[in-house]
Amino acid sequence: MTKNPRKTADDTVGNRPPMRFLTTPSEQLRRSVKTSERIAAALVEDVIREGLQPGDRLPNEAAMTERFGVGRGSLREALRILEVYGLISLKAGPGGGPVLQAVDPREVGRTFSLYLSLRGARIAELIEARLFIEPMVARLAAENRDPEALRRLENVLKAEAAADGEEYRYLDAANDFHYVVASMTGNNVFDLVATALKELYTTKVVAAGIAALTVQPSICLEHREIGQAVLDGRADDAERLMREHMTFYLGSLRNTEPNFTRSQITWG
Numbered sequence: 001m002t003k004n005p006r007k008t009a010d011d012t013v014g015n016r017p018p019m020r021f022l023t024t025p026s027e028q029l030r031r032s033v034k035t036s037e038r039i040a041a042a043l044v045e046d047v048i049r050e051g052l053q054p055g056d057r058l059p060n061e062a063a064m065t066e067r068f069g070v071g072r073g074s075l076r077e078a079l080r081i082l083e084v085y086g087l088i089s090l091k092a093g094p095g096g097g098p099v100l101q102a103v104d105p106r107e108v109g110r111t112f113s114l115y116l117s118l119r120g121a122r123i124a125e126l127i128e129a130r131l132f133i134e135p136m137v138a139r140l141a142a143e144n145r146d147p148e149a150l151r152r153l154e155n156v157l158k159a160e161a162a163a164d165g166e167e168y169r170y171l172d173a174a175n176d177f178h179y180v181v182a183s184m185t186g187n188n189v190f191d192l193v194a195t196a197l198k199e200l201y202t203t204k205v206v207a208a209g210i211a212a213l214t215v216q217p218s219i220c221l222e223h224r225e226i227g228q229a230v231l232d233g234r235a236d237d238a239e240r241l242m243r244e245h246m247t248f249y250l251g252s253l254r255n256t257e258p259n260f261t262r263s264q265i266t267w268g
Contacts, residue, residue: 039068039078044087047100058088058098085111105179108192109200114267124261126201127250131243137182137194138226138242142235144186150231156180157227164220171211175202177223181230181242200265205253208260214249 043058058064065075079098082088086107088098116126141149156176163169175198182194205211222245229238254261 034077035070035074036077036081039064039070039075040081042068043078043082047087052100054100054102056100058100060097103192105192105195106199106203108196109198109203110268112196112200113265116265117267121265122261123204123263123265124254126197126204126265127254127261130197130201131246131250133194133197134178134182134246135239135243137185137190138230139235139239140186140190141181141184142230142233142238144184145233146184146186149180149184149186152180153184153227153230157224160220160223170220174219174223177227181226184230204265208257210253210257210260213256214253216249216252219249 043064046052046058059067061072061075065072068075079088079090082098083090086101086104089101090096090098141153156173160170160173160177163173178198179195182198183191185191185194202211205214222241226238226241226245229235229241
């Protein structure tokens with residue numbers, strides 16, 4: 001009988017396939033759903049069905065453990081799941097408990113950053129995604145004639161004009177412009193993805209200390225032109241102007257801060 005050749009260090013380590021962090025759909029289906037996840041999902045359904053709003057409280061711990069027939073450990077784990085996703089905050093002490101929070105695109109962006117980090121995605125890829133998405137966001141915003149959304153845009157354009165020349169106020173106002181336009185598409189999926197990617201990009205730019213480099217003297221005028229096209233319902237112009245605007249500013253960032261754009265997206 002022929003003996004198996006002796007394994008080398010390369011056989012056991014060097015040739016080992018890389019760790020895989022993302023599961024396939026079939027693997028997800030085979031995975032058993034934990035009790036805490038079922039409770040968390042049921043609570044989300046309660047929020048939707050009952051039309052609960054930010055600031056509303058969920059039932060107290062005793063009521064929920066009785067309803068679901070589980071111990072405190074499973075219930076608290078379920079609440080922590082919802083807390084991690086930013087749906088609730090857990091307040092301690094008398095009168096505390098789980099309180100609903102508004103859906104925050106920054107939390108969605110932070111979750112994106114975890115999975116993008118595991119995939120080795122880089123800032124340049126985030127820039128490419130925004131170059132593709134933002135012009136379509138402007139088009140959809142112009143086509144969606146929601147009066148409340150148009151009022152929000154008018155207000156943010158006024159705030160940006162008023163802040164022109166005051167660097168830090170203006171940076172906030174310029175960021176608000178993109179945030180508001182990204183929330184105007186009338187498509188809930190698109191709104192959340194666009195605002196989350198915008199928040200993720202802004203977070204990384206601010207953390208790198210280069211936010212001021214993304215602002216040029218002409219940006220206020222360009223925002224006004226894009227915003228006016230949206231307000232007027234000129235979808236073709238809104239898309240074109242936003243594409244030109246994003247191509248120039250994100251392209252400038254790649255040229256002036258190549259190390260930043262080549263860096264990997266980190267979680268947080």
